[in-house]
Amino acid sequence: MTDLHQGATLWFTGLPSAGKTTLAHALGKRLTEAGYDRVEVLDGDVAREHLTKGLGFTREDRDENVRRIGWVAEILSRNGVVVLCSVISPYRAVRDELRARHESEGRRGRFIEIYVATPVEVCAERDVKGLYARKTSGDLATPLTGIDDPYEPPLAAEITVPTHQQTIDESVEQLWQALRP
DSSP: OOOGGGGGEEEOOOOOTTHHHHHHHHHHHHHHTOOOOOOEEEEHHHHHHHHTTTOOOSHHHHHHHHHHHHHHHHHHHHTTTHHHHHOOOHHHHHHHHHHHHHHHHTTTTEEEEEEEEEOOHOOOOHHHHHHHHHHHHHHSSSSBTTTTTOOOOOSSSSSEOOTTTSOOOHHHHHHHHHHOO
16 A cells, blocks of 8 residues: 555545544554554634634535645655544545645555445444434534435545444454555
8 A cells, every 4th residue: 555654645435424424533542553643633613713714515525624624734745644534525526636736746545535435224224413303303404425425435435444244343454454564
């Protein structure tokens, strides 16, 4: 894959409640325990509180949200940090745009797309933030990715993790094995 010691962006994409943040933090812990001392997790929800505050949920705002998080990840990874980004990032075109920016100037392999492939039914059962329940009851006015706003799965993610078919430990091990040089 790539030498993570040189820095890389691991981009976790998937539906709300798919397990992106849980996986990113668990893998970050594993990387730190293995001696990677420059590891950062950029979570989409946290970024919306600070970096992208004020953006809404139109397609344009969602793309801008992803671009801003991607820009921070690009700078960090270019400087030797392993950046684990947990962001729904529903639209394929902007994810492809981020990949192109990360891999410009011959820096191939610095953007690793990880598709957290969890069916919407399972995500709705997990509903860790209560979004699906709020949408069903009519208490969520903004579009919800996978319900009334599209999610475009990656066409060629480097790693696909079926979190509905394995434990968190198995998912982290799958990622660990795939990321080893």
